[in-house]
Amino acid sequence: MNPCNLFRAAALSCSLLSAQTYDLLIKGGHVIDPANRIDRVMDVAVSGNRIARVAAAIPPSQGRKVIDAAGLYVTPGLIDLHAHVYGYDGSLFPDDTALIAGTTTVVDAGGSGWRTFDDFRKTVIARSSTRVLVFLNIVGHGMHSQYESDPADMAPEPTAKKIEENRDVIVGIKTAHFGGVGWAAIRSAVQAGRLAKVPVMVDDRILTNSGRTSREKLLDQLRPGDMHTHIFNDRQLELIDRFTGKVQPYVWEARKRGLLFDLGHGAGSFLWPVASQAMAQGFLPDTISTDLHATSILMAQPDMPNCISKMMLLGMSLPDAILRSTMNPAKSIHRFPELGTLNEGAAADIAVFALPSGVFAFKDSWHVKRLGTKRLECVLTVRDGKLVFDRDGLGFPLWSTAGAYQVIP
């Protein structure tokens, strides 16, 4: 019996006992759990660090801590497939940027390479409450402009070996910003991906004299399950043909073949004219991700709820956006159903959101705004069964009735 089933069996047998108490009970929220086709008001119960039960009308007396989530949305903790939390000059710490946004898992997109990963693991991953997973850069020194264009530092074998030794956190390979001539970076990354049996995330630039002028040729080198990030800018995939205004046929073709396309908003890769035309033609990102870093966090503010709100502004439904922020990214890194769902027995990573109406500005990477009427806001985050963010204090008692309290658990 695998551990997941064991948990499920334990949860099931416990739920038959009327005296069952859960550590945490989130009551009355509108649960969106695309993996289980749940899109209605339900209660979510947590025991330890696992989802114990999702059902209608679990009595409040069964929760040690009860959160009233009426009027709010409850989803699996969001998974940000393109984050920067190490190595890159503009990297941020995960906890104070992710947890306040309902993001419980970030995947660092190439900050570290096989030479620097151990330091990343020790200094950031081990010290963060956020679950930090890793796309290992094919460049041994990681996301360092000094090395990014040096094919001599792109060794598939040591990269695959480092992945093999750290399967608990490394989920794929990243290649980015290769300024040299030809396809060395892409080929090394895909080769390492084959050796380690993990997907590759590509962020390639068309550069004068690089010989890489054909996007078609780039996509041809990728395998089903590999992904291109930064799809909504005007210079990488050339997603929209500038003469016809249509999504490029080779992109549709690649999608049919199983390649994945990731948002990766950032400071340069979400432009209203590209995103709105693509989405109007039905080309939606498979995965929604932020590329949040020291620059993009300021004016464009693309945290996960912001990216989701922008997708909704362009016509995506909230459940569809949650699908592309939870189950889809979890599947793309082979972490489903451990992550990305509220399955009983899954990791208790949960986000609670408000969706207020009003007039809100949303800014693209070049600081042009569009006004929208809905904005997703994170209210509360549970990571590994623990409340780690609680904007409105939903999970805590009033000070005036708490007596001579110390730190309230």
Add this chain to the structure above:
Amino acid sequence: MRAFSFLVLTLALTLPLSGQEIYDLLLKNGHVIDPANHRNGHFDVAVTGGRIARVGADLPASHARIVVDAGQYYVTPGLVDIDTDFNWIGSELGLKPEAETFQSGVTTAVDAGGSSWRSFEEFKKLVIDHSRTRLLAFLSIEDDRDADAVAAMAQKYPQAIVGIRTRNAIDAALKAAERSHTIVMSESGSSRLRPGDIQTHVYSRPLTSRKSGVLYDVGHGPDGFWFRVAVPMMQRGFLPDTISSGLDRNSATLPRATMIDVMSKMLNIGMTLPQVIERSTVNPARAIHRADLGTLSEGAIADVAIIEQQTGKFGYLDSGRAKLIGDRKLACVLTVRNGQVVWDTEGLSLPDASTAGPYTNFK
């Protein structure tokens, strides 16, 4: 020659008045709260060349490159947060300023003891010198209590080091502060603090009397702010001289202790908005002997915050995670640092997509 100088001076003074001046940025019709200049009312604030060019009524929008309609908001000097932890290179609990300052309207943050005389220069080289937020520092004296070495470092970098931070090495801290002509920020109360020194965490234990001239600071953080202490003290009229966040890795998410959240908490336990702004701008600036900051005086560096006061029902947590329900909440909607808009949640300074034209090479 003298007559010529007089002519130039006269021209310089009259040119703006005659309407020849072009502003980089004009914040129109916001409710300006600028306690340093006793301003509390609707004014326009114009910025040119990184400086406050003019504050007045009805400055012409046609003279500005960027016009922000601040009619629904409060316009204040950029906030000065004198208790932060941004030495992420050297301190276990250090945060990165990019994620935690402009978002709150903070344009000047003082790292309070995250570096010592031994580690300050590395902190300066790797963090302070790269930060768009103005970072200053209180040096920690705890590790070796070497007052001479701390004073020497403070005197070497008078632009960046504003004082000495101590938990319980008060004697050494006072000695270092005296030698370097700076101030002490102390976590524990001491009868030896001098006028101008700061006692922080003022709402961690009940205080009944103030020592004349000593400044009392909030310093919220993971253990510095408790409603069960603050509410009764506030009811007795014990207001803080300065409001600061005490923000670090243990207080950035739960409880949320960003500067703007801490100010919201103070607003909801009995302070008026002008009192809150005064204690978050001019008071902390003067406390660290930087009267050039925390003000919208004409000629001052253009650090500005635009703040929204929301009404409704809001929950706030203290260091013990006990909750207070309040009816007001402050949010920073726009921040100007050194004349540049660096934070703009509502896009007030930005063009709409419908009028932005073909702003990519994609048509």
